[in-house]
Amino acid sequence: MYTMSSKLKLFSLALIIVGAIGLIYGFIDAPSSVEDVKEMLHAEDAAHSGEVAMGSSGVDEAAHADEHAEHVFHQLQNKPWAAIYVPALFIFLISLGVFVFYALQNVSQAGWSPVLFRVMEGITSYLVPGGIIVYIILLLSTLHLNHLFIWMDPEVVANDVIIQNKTAYLNTPFFLIRAAIYMIGWILFSKLIIKNSRKLDEEFSLTLHKRNFKLSAMFLVFFIVTESMMSWDWIMSIDTHWFSTLFGWFVLASILVSAVTTIALVTIYLKGKGYLEHVNNSHIHDLAKFMMGFSIFWAYLWFSQFLLIWYANIPEEVTYYVSRLEDYPVLFFGTVIMNWLLPMLILINSDFKRVNWIVIFAGIIILVGNYMNFFVLIMPGTVGESWFIGIPEISSILLISGIFIFTVFSALAKAPLTVKHSAFLEESKHFQY
Amino acid sequence: MSHYESPIRKPLVTGDKSYHDVTLDVVRPVEGKANKSWWVVFSIALIAFLWGLGCIVYTVSEGIGTWGLNKTIGWAWDITNFVWWVGIGHAGTLISAVLLLFRQKWRMAINRSAEAMTIFSVIQAGLFPIIHMGRPWLAYWVLPIPNQFGSLWVNFNSPLLWDVFAISTYLSVSLVFWWTGLLPDFAMIRDRAVKPFQKHIYGILSFGWSGRAKDWQRFEEVSLVLAGLATPLVLSVHTIVSFDFATSVIPGWHTTIFPPYFVAGAVFSGFAMVNTLLIIMRKVSNLENYITIQHIELMNIVIMITGSIVGVAYITELFMAWYSGVEYEQYAFLNRATGPYWWAYLLMMTCNVVSPQFMWFPKLRRSIMFSFFISIVVNIGMWFERFVIIVTSLHRDYMPSAWTMFSPTFVDIGIFVGTIGFFFVLFLLYARTFPVIAQAEVKSILKTSGEKYKKIRAEKGEHAKLYDEPVQEPLPNFTEQFNSKSNS
Numbered sequence: 022m023y024t025m026s027s028k029l030k031l032f033s034l035a036l037i038i039v040g041a042i043g044l045i046y047g048f049i050d051a052p053s054s055v056e057d058v059k060e061m062l063h064a065e066d067a068a069h070s071g072e073v074a075m076g077s078s079g080v081d082e083a084a085h086a087d088e089h090a091e092h093v094f095h096q097l098q099n100k101p102w103a104a105i106y107v108p109a110l111f112i113f114l115i116s117l118g119v120f121v122f123y124a125l126q127n128v129s130q131a132g133w134s135p136v137l138f139r140v141m142e143g144i145t146s147y148l149v150p151g152g153i154i155v156y157i158i159l160l161l162s163t164l165h166l167n168h169l170f171i172w173m174d175p176e177v178v179a180n181d182v183i184i185q186n187k188t189a190y191l192n193t194p195f196f197l198i199r200a201a202i203y204m205i206g207w208i209l210f211s212k213l214i215i216k217n218s219r220k221l222d223e224e225f226s227l228t229l230h231k232r233n234f235k236l237s238a239m240f241l242v243f244f245i246v247t248e249s250m251m252s253w254d255w256i257m258s259i260d261t262h263w264f265s266t267l268f269g270w271f272v273l274a275s276i277l278v279s280a281v282t283t284i285a286l287v288t289i290y291l292k293g294k295g296y297l298e299h300v301n302n303s304h305i306h307d308l309a310k311f312m313m314g315f316s317i318f319w320a321y322l323w324f325s326q327f328l329l330i331w332y333a334n335i336p337e338e339v340t341y342y343v344s345r346l347e348d349y350p351v352l353f354f355g356t357v358i359m360n361w362l363l364p365m366l367i368l369i370n371s372d373f374k375r376v377n378w379i380v381i382f383a384g385i386i387i388l389v390g391n392y393m394n395f396f397v398l399i400m401p402g403t404v405g406e407s408w409f410i411g412i413p414e415i416s417s418i419l420l421i422s423g424i425f426i427f428t429v430f431s432a433l434a435k436a437p438l439t440v441k442h443s444a445f446l447e448e449s450k451h452f453q454y
Numbered sequence: 455m456s457h458y459e460s461p462i463r464k465p466l467v468t469g470d471k472s473y474h475d476v477t478l479d480v481v482r483p484v485e486g487k488a489n490k491s492w493w494v495v496f497s498i499a500l501i502a503f504l505w506g507l508g509c510i511v512y513t514v515s516e517g518i519g520t521w522g523l524n525k526t527i528g529w530a531w532d533i534t535n536f537v538w539w540v541g542i543g544h545a546g547t548l549i550s551a552v553l554l555l556f557r558q559k560w561r562m563a564i565n566r567s568a569e570a571m572t573i574f575s576v577i578q579a580g581l582f583p584i585i586h587m588g589r590p591w592l593a594y595w596v597l598p599i600p601n602q603f604g605s606l607w608v609n610f611n612s613p614l615l616w617d618v619f620a621i622s623t624y625l626s627v628s629l630v631f632w633w634t635g636l637l638p639d640f641a642m643i644r645d646r647a648v649k650p651f652q653k654h655i656y657g658i659l660s661f662g663w664s665g666r667a668k669d670w671q672r673f674e675e676v677s678l679v680l681a682g683l684a685t686p687l688v689l690s691v692h693t694i695v696s697f698d699f700a701t702s703v704i705p706g707w708h709t710t711i712f713p714p715y716f717v718a719g720a721v722f723s724g725f726a727m728v729n730t731l732l733i734i735m736r737k738v739s740n741l742e743n744y745i746t747i748q749h750i751e752l753m754n755i756v757i758m759i760t761g762s763i764v765g766v767a768y769i770t771e772l773f774m775a776w777y778s779g780v781e782y783e784q785y786a787f788l789n790r791a792t793g794p795y796w797w798a799y800l801l802m803m804t805c806n807v808v809s810p811q812f813m814w815f816p817k818l819r820r821s822i823m824f825s826f827f828i829s830i831v832v833n834i835g836m837w838f839e840r841f842v843i844i845v846t847s848l849h850r851d852y853m854p855s856a857w858t859m860f861s862p863t864f865v866d867i868g869i870f871v872g873t874i875g876f877f878f879v880l881f882l883l884y885a886r887t888f889p890v891i892a893q894a895e896v897k898s899i900l901k902t903s904g905e906k907y908k909k910i911r912a913e914k915g916e917h918a919k920l921y922d923e924p925v926q927e928p929l930p931n932f933t934e935q936f937n938s939k940s941n942s
Contacts, residue, residue, distance in 0.1 A: 129556075130462075130463075132459075132460065183779050186779045187777060187779065190777065242762065245762070245763070245766055246766065249766065249770060253773075253777075264774050264777055264778045265710045265774075266709045266710050266711035266767075266770050266771055266774045267709075267710035267711045267713070267714070268710075269770065270711070270714055317686065321686075321689060321690075321693075321713075321714075322713075322714065325693060325710065325713040325714070326710045328697075328701075329697070329700050329701055329708070329709075329710045329712075329713075330710065332701040333701055333702065333703050333708050335703060335708065337778075337780065444460055444462040445460050445462070447458055447460065448458055448459065448460050451458045
């Protein structure tokens, strides 16, 4: 049995506390009125004195400045909200992705992975707290506490014909119901399947094995549908005017690669602490292969979506990339380097995939890169050009990862780290590649 | 215990097969003589091919106007057939490359034929980009060759040019991958051949393979590297084919989901074709012990999964058409469902979305008759998918004054029939001259996944000996012999 070390407990609690303080500071620091923003902008202008625009009419300029100030005000008010939303969603989806990977192992009758099942189950346990956090943020958005989703603002909708045409889908009650269905579905499946896996520890039963097989298959069908809709609801609808058919699968690629990476990192950590006696470097090798494969898959979808929109250059779609290229050039292309180029170059070597520190190194790049990916998906539509990776963003990451680490490792301590019975356990123990 | 296999896994080679039995079963069609029905089918295929050839010659000499195309619809059967054939080709690479990467042992009985199918169908696909040209004799202008026009080059911005690179690379890599795998099997036929002519031919085909340890080690490594290269290749080839449409600004064509969705559709139709062919092949070539119900069931599961992915993509497209608020896009889908080609759309939806869902029922997916039926249905559905995408998007787009209809001429149909004929000519010749099952690979899993050995392990436990101990004859007594010799 694994017990969470007091060091790790302390570490995760420290992350939570520091993160929470930073996030609260972020909320306090956000400007509370347009006047504050005007002052701030004025100060900025003063800093760039001499660059004053040559306006033709003073009245127009003043009106424009007011409008601009209000615009920036909304963006800055959104900043702490978006800051917490990005990691909350990202890490929640990681734990969902881990469960998807677990279900895939079940239905594909994989012979290598049963010794890693408990690690995957442990990470899946974050679905409940993570889901609650994400749901609360969505709920608060519908209560107009922030402007993450512009279509939730009745004033915006009243003046926007395009959004009005979408209200049959994009309306707050339906949005919340859908979100609840996805979350309850995912959590319910995870609870059922993991419960069966614990039951299998007592005695091997073919019935339970088959039941988990069927449940996993059902979950995967449910998942592929809900995942697409989830990505439209929670991410794509932020840029309400924009649409892309590929979007759901692109988000899926990001989820999967981060999920496999997380499995690899937790496995290496536990193995390093002397647990997981049956895990050998072939298992790590397999995980690293999936990390590389999925990161290439991510890049394929990233590129396909970008190329098609860039190539056809249809105005209503291309604004999405124009704003990202103008305001987020480093992050935008940085994600490609972090999520594709570096992992591919590092992990192409077969021997490297068996070396723990290299896998950890590549894994950190992938996780940071995919955080950046979510950042570039969400920020341009919420804070626009006012983005910055500062105290609220970093604190949010610390807060959420603290909760994640605490939940996952306390869940790992609740059951033996290797399943006792699985139809393919023996294969997995003797797995070598 | 490095070769432990869970008892829950079903045998992949049934019957009481030894290594030698595998050899005999695989070479039987090659060493035997073709029967009457082979000749009948071959003649039909040959006639279809020759008819198609006639249509091609007619098109090229008379002009594209012999086809049913018009000024609005510049692409119809030609590109539909092209995409359909390329799509079918994808399953071969998927089976040999992707399933190799995923260590799926069941691929071994089907990869050879699937790859053959890939190569033969890519050849069919490759015809269309040339014959649908107005001036096919200038086709070499698509290649960036230095020339006397002041080095006039191609524009690398066109997906049609990318197609040239994609298809030609795909064909060459698939061919190399296939041939590498064939070397040990050709060598086996060479070593068994008694007639000098056959021995000579298979000696040339097998490149002097002698099966030394070092050769095998490199062979495995090459296979793995090629599989690693062929997997992104297979994705990118059909992606590039999908770019032909998706990079355009035509409503119904311009959509970002095309790249992965075309690939999923390709795997879907390709597996259906593999199923169609192998269900017949296992019967006529007596390979039921190698291509088992288990294999057919697994292929059906792949068909079911990719069919569901295609279904999700259809629904996504429909949703986005509505969600986009772009009226052209909305009309494109309304027109598909309720316009003059509603029947094609309905056929595509039923065949591609509904029919694979039957595979959720184990009884149905384990039924050979039903699988055969569905695999044909899927291929029809996937042909209509490409037809619907191409024609319904073109025949009604931005300007209502340019709206029109399309109907094929006998030349359109004749060329398609001709490619089917050509495909079967090649496939039938292949089935009689090539080892249709990768015997070297099947032998490598015989003792882990063969029914006979699974039974031995079930009876005697995991450590049971799976081979007969060589019996040592007692050595003659040399001292006695020596003594008796010196004495005499």
